Amino acid sequence: MSYPRIALASSSPRRRELLAQLGVDFQLVKADIDETPYPNEPPRLYVTRLARQKALAGLACLTTAMPVLGADTIVVANNEILGKPADFAEFNRTMQLLSGRSHKVMTAVALVSSERTLQQLVSTEVYFRTLTAQDIDSYWQSGEPHDKAGGYGIQGLAAKFVQRINGSYTAVVGLPLCETEQLLQQWQEPV
Numbered sequence: 001m002s003y004p005r006i007a008l009a010s011s012s013p014r015r016r017e018l019l020a021q022l023g024v025d026f027q028l029v030k031a032d033i034d035e036t037p038y039p040n041e042p043p044r045l046y047v048t049r050l051a052r053q054k055a056l057a058g059l060a061c062l063t064t065a066m067p068v069l070g071a072d073t074i075v076v077a078n079n080e081i082l083g084k085p086a087d088f089a090e091f092n093r094t095m096q097l098l099s100g101r102s103h104k105v106m107t108a109v110a111l112v113s114s115e116r117t118l119q120q121l122v123s124t125e126v127y128f129r130t131l132t133a134q135d136i137d138s139y140w141q142s143g144e145p146h147d148k149a150g151g152y153g154i155q156g157l158a159a160k161f162v163q164r165i166n167g168s169y170t171a172v173v174g175l176p177l178c179e180t181e182q183l184l185q186q187w188q189e190p191v
Contacts, residue, residue: 009058075150
């Protein structure tokens, strides 16, 4: 299956690697947006809005016409969006929320052009084992959690905390490959 050449509005190396697995020909574009949630914005609407805004910001940077893919991933526990930890105290609080429980990882993907928008939201349930203070401290010291939504990367050292998942592994990493491929196929269908 061949896909249209696209632009990827992301600075995430994980998203680049995942998109490359599909064999998609893509170029990178910058997508700086304000990621502040709106007051009382539900997590699913927030993550979908960010994916679309990133794609639209990327579209504004292009000099040639091509679809732009934007994506965003959030971790949600008790209906609270858990962002990238600013410091150890915030990280520790996040890990306490995730320890011995399930949480949701929501990844939204948007494919846009000046005439069209396709989007998809994928929600995956992730179950963590109970974490010890040593688990939390040593994981923080590894440096891995610092730039990760929810303070962890399932594809890295935090994999040992995950008892099981219900949903898409690649969505938890940052780009749901099955749904992204479906969007690319749908893009090529006549409108």
